[in-house]
Amino acid sequence: MLGSAAAATGAVAASGCSRVASGNALDRLRSQGTVRLGIAGEVPYGYVDEEGEFTGEAPELAKVVFQRLGVGRVQPVATDFASLIPGLNSQQFDVVSAGMYINKERCEQVIFSDPEYQMLDSFIVRKGNPKNLRSYEDVVRTGARFATGTGYAEIDYAVAAGYPEKDIVILQDQVAGLNAVESGRVDVFAGTALTTREVVKKSSRAEATAPFAAVVDGKKKIDGGGFAFRPTDTELRDAFNTEIHKMKRSGELFRVLRPFGFTEAEMTTLTAEELCR
Numbered sequence: 206m207l208g209s210a211a212a213a214t215g216a217v218a219a220s221g222c223s224r225v226a227s228g229n230a231l232d233r234l235r236s237q238g239t240v241r242l243g244i245a246g247e248v249p250y251g252y253v254d255e256e257g258e259f260t261g262e263a264p265e266l267a268k269v270v271f272q273r274l275g276v277g278r279v280q281p282v283a284t285d286f287a288s289l290i291p292g293l294n295s296q297q298f299d300v301v302s303a304g305m306y307i308n309k310e311r312c313e314q315v316i317f318s319d320p321e322y323q324m325l326d327s328f329i330v331r332k333g334n335p336k337n338l339r340s341y342e343d344v345v346r347t348g349a350r351f352a353t354g355t356g357y358a359e360i361d362y363a364v365a366a367g368y369p370e371k372d373i374v375i376l377q378d379q380v381a382g383l384n385a386v387e388s389g390r391v392d393v394f395a396g397t398a399l400t401t402r403e404v405v406k407k408s409s410r411a412e413a414t415a416p417f418a419a420v421v422d423g424k425k426k427i428d429g430g431g432f433a434f435r436p437t438d439t440e441l442r443d444a445f446n447t448e449i450h451k452m453k454r455s456g457e458l459f460r461v462l463r464p465f466g467f468t469e470a471e472m473t474t475l476t477a478e479e480l481c482r
């Protein structure tokens with residue numbers, strides 16, 4: 206079984222954190238013994254499963270890293286994807302733990318760890334892909350009704366391909382996207398290749414297209430997802446990064462992510478610095 210909130214809770218006593226908080230966020234979290242993780246209910250990035258357990262690739266990774274940093278307990282705070290950065294910056298949680306893509310616009314608002322994975326996009330379409338949609342350019346060319354999730358990077362990718370922003374149907378999440386495609390309300394819902402291939406497993410009427418790269422300013426995009434921190438929390442981000450780098454070197458990071466459907470090709474050497482440009 207994947208790690209659980211209960212296991213993380215048990216670790217509080219084990220960690221015995223009684224240090225007094227000083228100015229920096231890491232010391233404060235050590236002293237509290239708890240870190241609040243912002244998640245967006247997106248399988249398999251960060252979600253509450255059918256048994257009520259808080260899990261996902263990012264929370265499971267965060268549990269390991271924070272345990273090693275002396276913070277034994279993780280607490281989920283669920284919100285929609287568009288509210289993750291505002292929620293972080295208004296202190297509703299301490300870290301965005303949702304596999305968020307690292308990009309220039311977001312790097313102006315938060316600081317990121319180096320990415321734990323790299324990813325292409327994919328579409329949810331009706332079975333058989335009747336409009337033959339395999340890229341954002343296909344969506345524009347065919348005038349397909351296009352949807353994606355609130356706050357998703359895929360909004361910008363569709364706009365970069367020439368899709369009118371005002372015509373994009375913005376939905377709560379990938380489950381709403383699947384429902385909208387199945388019912389024929391939209392022709393296509395865009396998300397990460399991992400999100401779409403996971404959510405269509407529940408469907409006999411929809412499928413995920415092969416992964417493809419969005420094209421922005423004439424360049425094919427390979428995205429990388431990481432953890433976001435408040436701009437003042439540089440020590441916390443740096444300490445987190447140190448642990449992530451160790452886990453990458455030892456292969457442990459892939460072992461944590463693999464049960465969530467990641468392939469080895471989705472592991473990455475990209476850095477936040479490169480992705481922020």
Ligand SMILES: CC1=N[C@H](C(=O)O)[C@@H](O)CN1
Nearest residue numbers: 304305306357358396397
């Ligand atoms: C994990 C994830 N990444 C994309 C983003 O960061 O905008 C969106 O597809 C939403 N979910």
